[in-house]
Amino acid sequence: MKGYFVTGTDTDAGKTVLSALLCMALEADYFKPFQTGQSGQPGVDSDTATVARLANLGPDRLHPPAVNLPDPLSPAQAAARAGITLDIAAVALPETPRPLVVEGAGGALVPIAPGQDMAALMARLGLPVIVAARSGLGTVNHTLLTLEALRLRGLEVAGVALSGPPNPENRRDIERLGNVPVIVEIPRLDPLDHDSLKALLPALALPGAASDVTSDVIRWDREHVWHPFTQAKTAPVPIHLSRASGADLVAADGRRFVDLVSSWWVCAHGHAHPEVARAVARQAATLEQALFAEFTHEPAARLAHRLAELLPGDLERVFYSDNGSTAVEVALKMAHQYWRNQGRLERTRIAAFEGAYHGDTVGAMSVGRTSGFFTHFEPLTFGVDFLPYPSTWIADPEGDRKLAQALAVLENYFSVHHGTVAAVILEPLVQGASGMRMAPPAFVKAVAEMARKAGALVILDEVMTGFGRTGTMFACEQAQAQPDIVCLAKGLTAGFLPMAATVASNAVYEGFLGETFHRALAHGHSFTANPLGCAAALAGLELFGREDTLGRIARQQAVHRERLEDLLEHPKLVRHRALGCIGAVDVTGRGEGYDVDTGRRLKAFYMERGFFVRPMGDVFYFLPPSSVTPQQLHDAYDLLPQALEQCL
Numbered sequence: 001m002k003g004y005f006v007t008g009t010d011t012d013a014g015k016t017v018l019s020a021l022l023c024m025a026l027e028a029d030y031f032k033p034f035q036t037g038q039s040g041q042p043g044v045d046s047d048t049a050t051v052a053r054l055a056n057l058g059p060d061r062l063h064p065p066a067v068n069l070p071d072p073l074s075p076a077q078a079a080a081r082a083g084i085t086l087d088i089a090a091v092a093l094p095e096t097p098r099p100l101v102v103e104g105a106g107g108a109l110v111p112i113a114p115g116q117d118m119a120a121l122m123a124r125l126g127l128p129v130i131v132a133a134r135s136g137l138g139t140v141n142h143t144l145l146t147l148e149a150l151r152l153r154g155l156e157v158a159g160v161a162l163s164g165p166p167n168p169e170n171r172r173d174i175e176r177l178g179n180v181p182v183i184v185e186i187p188r189l190d191p192l193d194h195d196s197l198k199a200l201l202p203a204l205a206l207p208g209a210a211s212d213v214t215s216d217v218i219r220w221d222r223e224h225v226w227h228p229f230t231q232a233k234t235a236p237v238p239i240h241l242s243r244a245s246g247a248d249l250v251a252a253d254g255r256r257f258v259d260l261v262s263s264w265w266v267c268a269h270g271h272a273h274p275e276v277a278r279a280v281a282r283q284a285a286t287l288e289q290a291l292f293a294e295f296t297h298e299p300a301a302r303l304a305h306r307l308a309e310l311l312p313g314d315l316e317r318v319f320y321s322d323n324g325s326t327a328v329e330v331a332l333k334m335a336h337q338y339w340r341n342q343g344r345l346e347r348t349r350i351a352a353f354e355g356a357y358h359g360d361t362v363g364a365m366s367v368g369r370t371s372g373f374f375t376h377f378e379p380l381t382f383g384v385d386f387l388p389y390p391s392t393w394i395a396d397p398e399g400d401r402k403l404a405q406a407l408a409v410l411e412n413y414f415s416v417h418h419g420t421v422a423a424v425i426l427e428p429l430v431q432g433a434s435g436m437r438m439a440p441p442a443f444v445k446a447v448a449e450m451a452r453k454a455g456a457l458v459i460l461d462e463v464m465t466g467f468g469r470t471g472t473m474f475a476c477e478q479a480q481a482q483p484d485i486v487c488l489a490k491g492l493t494a495g496f497l498p499m500a501a502t503v504a505s506n507a508v509y510e511g512f513l514g515e516t517f518h519r520a521l522a523h524g525h526s527f528t529a530n531p532l533g534c535a536a537a538l539a540g541l542e543l544f545g546r547e548d549t550l551g552r553i554a555r556q557q558a559v560h561r562e563r564l565e566d567l568l569e570h571p572k573l574v575r576h577r578a579l580g581c582i583g584a585v586d587v588t589g590r591g592e593g594y595d596v597d598t599g600r601r602l603k604a605f606y607m608e609r610g611f612f613v614r615p616m617g618d619v620f621y622f623l624p625p626s627s628v629t630p631q632q633l634h635d636a637y638d639l640l641p642q643a644l645e646q647c648l
């Protein structure tokens with residue numbers, strides 16, 4: 001039992017008295033993170049002093065507020081008056097062997113700082129919430145609104161406590177309509193003393209200890225779940241996650257991990273961002289899904305319009321699908337059929353780059369065959385021409401030579417196969433899954449120009465690089481490379497829902513127009529353009545402006561650069577690279593490639609210290625969401641020398 005967070009439907013709804021009651025019942029400590037309206041003058045009772053008096057708690061059971069502000073206002077307004085800005089990231093549960101009762105200030109949506117409210121603090125602290133409400137007129141409405149707001153944010157509500165003259169109708173309605181127990185009715189908040197509060201203890205019906213959910217989850221998982229990219233026989237028992245917010249993943253046992261890989265590179269801004277969560281909830285209650293052949297809807301049309309605005313050139317035709325692999329399948333099928341529709345049956349060759357990874361479906365595997373992930377499936381894949389990829393890094397003396405060589409091969413390829421290449425597919429600037437292998441913008445630009453000169457379509461796979469990862473909204477912007485088709489997924493929905501978009505130029509789209517279905521693109525999925533995914537994407541795109549996401553990523557890039565340059569001489573590290581939110585380095589000493597156990601050891605080291613990393617064999621990298629702070633990144637880099645010392 002870790003304790004409870006006490007909030008209210010309003011100020012003066014009985015939070016402090018309820019907190020005192022809970023402290024007595026649970027023999028808990030008390031903590032009020034944000035105290036406002038306390039002048040510090042003698043005779044002015046703080047909430048902490050009130051709880052101490054009512055519950056008879058000694059100083060060892062009282063934890064001082066993280067912030068104490070004199071004006072009786074919301075924390076955000078009181079802080080503004082005091083000339084400071086608060087940050088919930090600075091608040092942590094105090095260390096104590098006893099349960100904790102944490103009291104909020106005001107209600108659930110009281111602002112603390114820009115983009116942070118009391119509910120965000122509750123999410124951060126991870127305690128079940130008890131709501132204090134008055135028993136009078138209007139209580140049912142206020143209480144239900146508070147419950148809805150809390151649940152919409154994924155918070156666990158353990159109960160409601162009513163204060164004021166007992167009102168059986170209110171109690172019944174709140175329990176029935178709010179699906180929540182009323183754990184106590186406190187007839188009067190004032191005057192109260194220790195003894196009169198103690199007399200209420202028998203009436204307090206605290207929710208029973210939650211069943212051992214974790215052991216059920218792990219048992220069901222072990223019995224029935226087949227995990228991706230996992231050898232179930234040797235893999236450790238997975239960690240039961242119960243929630244996440246910002247850059248943090250929170251396990252059911254209370255452990256926290258800073259997600260330094262954005263959960264497979266999807267979570268662009270941070271986990272469970274409340275604005276995206278609200279947009280999804282609103283959409284779910286409006287139009288959750290509809291087949292996307294005869295119908296359209298606002299989220300899909302608006303998102304297509306927005307993507308067309310953001311993408312360079314005339315990439316204006318958005319084809320929705322479900323994940324990065326399907327975005328690539330669609331792009332390949334588009335390119336193939338485009339030429340057939342033009343009667344150019346000889347244009348069938350597809351070119352890709354050595355080391356590329358484009359996903360796990362059969363077409364995507366075919367263009368990613370050299371990544372080394374698909375040996376079992378090679379017989380299923382189709383023929384693809386693989387061209388050299390000039391992988392480079394900070395202070396690479398061979399960079400120019402490799403670039404020139406790769407371009408020479410490319411030039412030769414297009415002259416030999418002139419007129420028969422349907423498309424070239426490339427991950428611009430960074431090959432992600434094959435080890436954060438970076439290539440210069442000049443390479444991407446030259447590939448696009450040469451392919452265009454040879455009449456081939458240019459497909460840029462921005463599934464990983466899109467949505468700010470490399471420092472610009474799309475990597476192709478830095479390379480000034482104009483694709484005919486671009487593949488988007490992962491960060492598209494701010495990492496909330498599986499959705500992808502394959503965006504084509506008008507010229508490609510027009511190549512499918514005609515009088516018969518035969519010329520149309522015969523491709524689609526049940527969930528194409530799912531409104532929830534589109535709503536999440538629109539909300540995520542809004543955040544780029546409001547939260548200056550690209551500015552945050554620029555600051556991350558500065559940290560990566562600075563720290564990796566400091567590590568240039570480290571004897572165990574080679575090929576240092578930094579771009580946007582990505583910092584990567586290869587670790588020598590235990591062999592090379594995906595199968596060496598360097599990554600597993602480093603992962604264990606970091607997880608013990610509260611950071612989630614997932615190296616790819618000998619490739620160690622960070623790719624955090626934009627909400628990670630420069631300090632968290634510095635902390636993660638600070639650990640690296642010790643990790644290498646201990647793990648290699």
Ligand code: PLP
Nearest residue numbers: 323324325357358359432463464
């Ligand atoms: N393309 C690239 C560049 C990727 O990095 C990935 C996944 O990592 C994919 C495609 C496949 O995306 P998904 O895993 O959503 O199918």
